[in-house]
Amino acid sequence: MSRHIGSYPLPPYLKSKLLAGGFSTVEDLEDVKPVELSKELKISPEEALEVLRVVQGEQKDPSSASSPDDGVKTALDMLQEEREQGCIITFCSALDELLGGGVPLTKITEFCGAPGVGKTQMGMQLAIDVQIPSAFGGLGGEAVYIDTEGSFMVQRLEDMAKAAMEHCRHIATVENNREQLEAMANFTVEHILSRIHFYRVHDWVELVALVNILPEFLQQHPKVRLVVIDSIAFPFRHDFEDLSLRTRLLNGLAQNCIRLADSHKAAVVLVNQMTTKMGHSGDGQAHLVPALGESWGHASTIRVLLFWEAGCRYARLYKSPSREEATVPYQVTVAGIRDVCIPNNMQDLSTATKEEGDSLGEHSQRKRPRVS
Amino acid sequence: MSLRKLRRLGLEPELVDRLERHKKLSSCQDILEKIHLELLHLTNLTHSDVQKIVMTASRACAPTPTTALQMRQAGFSSGSTPFLSTSLPGLDQALHGGIPAGSVTEIAGPAGCGKTQFCIMLSVLATLPCEMGGLGGAVVYIDTESAFSAERLVEVAQGRCPQHFCSDDAFYKLTSQVYVHKTPTCTDLWNRLQCLEEELIEKRVRLVILDSVASVVRKEFDNSLRGNLSQRVKLLSKEAALLKYLAESLNIPVVVTNQITTRFNTSREGPHHDVLSGDLGAGNSAGASAAVDGGYVTAALGNTWSHSVNTRLIVQYLDDKYREVMVAKSPIAPFSSFVYTIQSSGIVLQDDETIRKWSERVATDPGLIPIKVRTMLGQGGGLVVP
Numbered sequence: 179m180s181r182h183i184g185s186y187p188l189p190p191y192l193k194s195k196l197l198a199g200g201f202s203t204v205e206d207l208e209d210v211k212p213v214e215l216s217k218e219l220k221i222s223p224e225e226a227l228e229v230l231r232v233v234q235g236e237q238k239d240p241s242s243a244s245s246p247d248d249g250v251k252t253a254l255d256m257l258q259e260e261r262e263q264g265c266i267i268t269f270c271s272a273l274d275e276l277l278g279g280g281v282p283l284t285k286i287t288e289f290c291g292a293p294g295v296g297k298t299q300m301g302m303q304l305a306i307d308v309q310i311p312s313a314f315g316g317l318g319g320e321a322v323y324i325d326t327e328g329s330f331m332v333q334r335l336e337d338m339a340k341a342a343m344e345h346c347r348h349i350a351t352v353e354n355n356r357e358q359l360e361a362m363a364n365f366t367v368e369h370i371l372s373r374i375h376f377y378r379v380h381d382w383v384e385l386v387a388l389v390n391i392l393p394e395f396l397q398q399h400p401k402v403r404l405v406v407i408d409s410i411a412f413p414f415r416h417d418f419e420d421l422s423l424r425t426r427l428l429n430g431l432a433q434n435c436i437r438l439a440d441s442h443k444a445a446v447v448l449v450n451q452m453t454t455k456m457g458h459s460g461d462g463q464a465h466l467v468p469a470l471g472e473s474w475g476h477a478s479t480i481r482v483l484l485f486w487e488a489g490c491r492y493a494r495l496y497k498s499p500s501r502e503e504a505t506v507p508y509q510v511t512v513a514g515i516r517d518v519c520i521p522n523n524m525q526d527l528s529t530a531t532k533e534e535g536d537s538l539g540e541h542s543q544r545k546r547p548r549v550s
Numbered sequence: 551m552s553l554r555k556l557r558r559l560g561l562e563p564e565l566v567d568r569l570e571r572h573k574k575l576s577s578c579q580d581i582l583e584k585i586h587l588e589l590l591h592l593t594n595l596t597h598s599d600v601q602k603i604v605m606t607a608s609r610a611c612a613p614t615p616t617t618a619l620q621m622r623q624a625g626f627s628s629g630s631t632p633f634l635s636t637s638l639p640g641l642d643q644a645l646h647g648g649i650p651a652g653s654v655t656e657i658a659g660p661a662g663c664g665k666t667q668f669c670i671m672l673s674v675l676a677t678l679p680c681e682m683g684g685l686g687g688a689v690v691y692i693d694t695e696s697a698f699s700a701e702r703l704v705e706v707a708q709g710r711c712p713q714h715f716c717s718d719d720a721f722y723k724l725t726s727q728v729y730v731h732k733t734p735t736c737t738d739l740w741n742r743l744q745c746l747e748e749e750l751i752e753k754r755v756r757l758v759i760l761d762s763v764a765s766v767v768r769k770e771f772d773n774s775l776r777g778n779l780s781q782r783v784k785l786l787s788k789e790a791a792l793l794k795y796l797a798e799s800l801n802i803p804v805v806v807t808n809q810i811t812t813r814f815n816t817s818r819e820g821p822h823h824d825v826l827s828g829d830l831g832a833g834n835s836a837g838a839s840a841a842v843d844g845g846y847v848t849a850a851l852g853n854t855w856s857h858s859v860n861t862r863l864i865v866q867y868l869d870d871k872y873r874e875v876m877v878a879k880s881p882i883a884p885f886s887s888f889v890y891t892i893q894s895s896g897i898v899l900q901d902d903e904t905i906r907k908w909s910e911r912v913a914t915d916p917g918l919i920p921i922k923v924r925t926m927l928g929q930g931g932g933l934v935v936p
Contacts, residue, residue: 181623238871293859293879294856294862294880297894299881318631323618325858327794328797329653331881331882332618333622333882334881334882368619371617373617375616375617376616376617377612377613377615378613380795383579384611384613386583387611387612388611395615412791412858415787416790416791427583451857452857453854454853454854466853510884513807518741
């Protein structure tokens with residue numbers, strides 16, 4: 179295989195430089211880097227690269243050749259993909275705005291919050307919203323819901339699914355859009371419930387195992403666009419003497435989630451608890467911070483903090499690569515996660531609080547944010 | 551499932567032998583807690599072989615999926631209701647049918663407000679046959695405060711369903727189906743919880759009550775030492791995980807009661823300085839409110855425990871006669887509240903008229919809800935409104 183340099187389709191001046199530099203056969207050029215070659219022969223790096231491409235490209239088996247272009251995307255490609263991908267809306271327009279259109283696909287979004295603030299409700303709402311038909315600008319996908327806490331209530335899910343369905347039907351009838359009306363024929367409560375794949379996990383071993391085999395499941399169910407883990411914290415908050423083991427397991431879990439999100443174009447939503455932390459300065463001040471420690475903070479791309487203030491629920495964007503930090507109010511009604519109606523005057527205020535009380539036990543037909 | 555032996559996974563016996571003997575890898579958990587590099591190092595196998603072992607172990611451990619639709623249909627077909635009716639119409643409606651099976655429900659509130667009454671009433675209801683809205687099974691009542699009274703149980707039963715409890719036979723059936731365990735210390739409680747699984751299956755238990763989860767840990771753990779606090783959180787988390795596991799795997803409701811604590815906004819003495827609930831009433835008998843020093847009364851045991859319960863009901867005093875129960879945290883119900891009184895038949899909800907007398911409350915963080923307590927014992931009035 180010692181083919182002579184002269185037999186390659188190279189311009190004569192390069193051939194003569196190669197020969198003058200002592201490179202006469204293919205073996206001589208093996209393992210030579212472009213910059214090295216350009217320095218030695220006093221040619222430009224581009225010319226050196228071309229020489230190597232021509233010579234080695236013929237020699238190597240093209241299927242095994244790992245071109246440096248593999249796995250690289252330009253920002254232009256990514257921009258296009260991101261635009262096409264779409265988001266999972268939350269049915270709270272303020273929250274969607276905060277997140278830049280909703281919970282993004284291929285990313286990990288973490289919701290942290292105090293007990294009872296609506297984290298599980300958020301997870302269930304997203305599991306329904308990911309299924310909104312494409313005629314309404316939704317994703318028409320399916321959801322995987324991993325419950326570690328036992329808070330998943332199918333009765334509650336049914337209520338929220340019913341509300342989402344009625345909302346979509348309302349839009350379709352008002353706009354009298356044929357495509358949307360046809361889509362509604364399939365968008366029933368049974369349909370929604372049958373497309374939420376539910377796992378009940380009892381300890382961290384089961385969770386780690388499940389995340390390991392989840393890629394197989396997603397291959398069989400290619401329409402899954404959302405994976406909810408509610409919550410990531412509970413299995414890791416007891417029975418851990420060895421904290422380094424915990425950190426290692428969590429890191430592995432986060433890695434697998436990122437891979438899952440990326441390769442299956444799915445959004446991964448992690449629910450996290452809050453924990454009390456003493457201040458560093460010894461002032462004895464205690465703060466509520468997301469559980470699982472500092473290093474876990476790197477795991478999720480987007481972090482949203484849910485909290486109470488003066489009887490209203492708020493969501494604060496805590497970490498995001500693309501959006502500004504901000505705080506918006508939201509509420510949890512019988513129908514699910516919704517916007518807070520902003521009162522114009524005192525009259526509105528009183529009806530708003532009255533509505534809150536009335537919302538119990540009946541399906542409120544309140545204004546809901548538009549889907550599309 | 552996590553301790554499942556590698557031997558049963560259908561791997562090559564030779565490989566399993568080697569892993570067990572030399573590397574102390576015998577269960578799936580041992581495999582899954584190692585990272586790939588460690589396993590490569592330990593097993594001396596190729597990457598793809600290690601990958602194969604990890605995937606086999608994962609498949610053995612991972613739970614199987616169901617769809618929400620299947621869950622709903624299973625709920626309909628199995629006949630066992632997913633809820634235990636509290637026989638309080640308003641509360642049942644808010645909770646979609648009552649105390650949810652398969653999860654942990656907490657009742658928190660000040661001393662003497664009716665937590666134990668709630669538990670006794672639920673015990674009676676759970677023993678009722680299914681046709682009468684009960685669960686038709688036995689009850690395990692874990693009593694850490696020695697507050698359970700069999701006489702009261704009979705009285706409530708009589709008051710609730712006079713037509714059912716008209717013969718000695720019915721009372722015999724009721725009382726022989728409520729198993730009361732007294733566990734005065736943390737160790738007792740933990741031991742009892744650990745061997746509960748067998749008992750629940752053997753005696754066909756349909757309801758577990760733990761009254762109260764707070765008293766033993768608060769007696770035994772002194773919070774002024776920092777190490778103690780984390781020990782306490784750890785113990786409580788373990789208890790919560792076990793109770794959840796029992797509730798979930800046997801599909802029964804688990805009810806725990808919790809005490810209250812005083813929280814200070816400006817924490818000079820740590821995050822939440824615990825005050826035993828009884829002290830508040832007796833100590834501040836001059837009508838001084840519990841809200842002094844910028845503190846307020848709320849459910850005890852801290853934030854991590856609040857995460858651990860699935861549903862939280864809070865009971866509080868309104869005046870010497872009326873009390874209020876609030877749905878403070880629930881995956882299924884919005885925030886709502888109901889006024890009740892305690893009568894000989896147990897908890898009795900009041901009509902809309904009485905409820906309207908008390909102003910509407912707005913929802914807030916269930917870990918921080920201020921709870922009204924009685925400050926003057928026996929004299930009525932003197933309420934603390936934080």
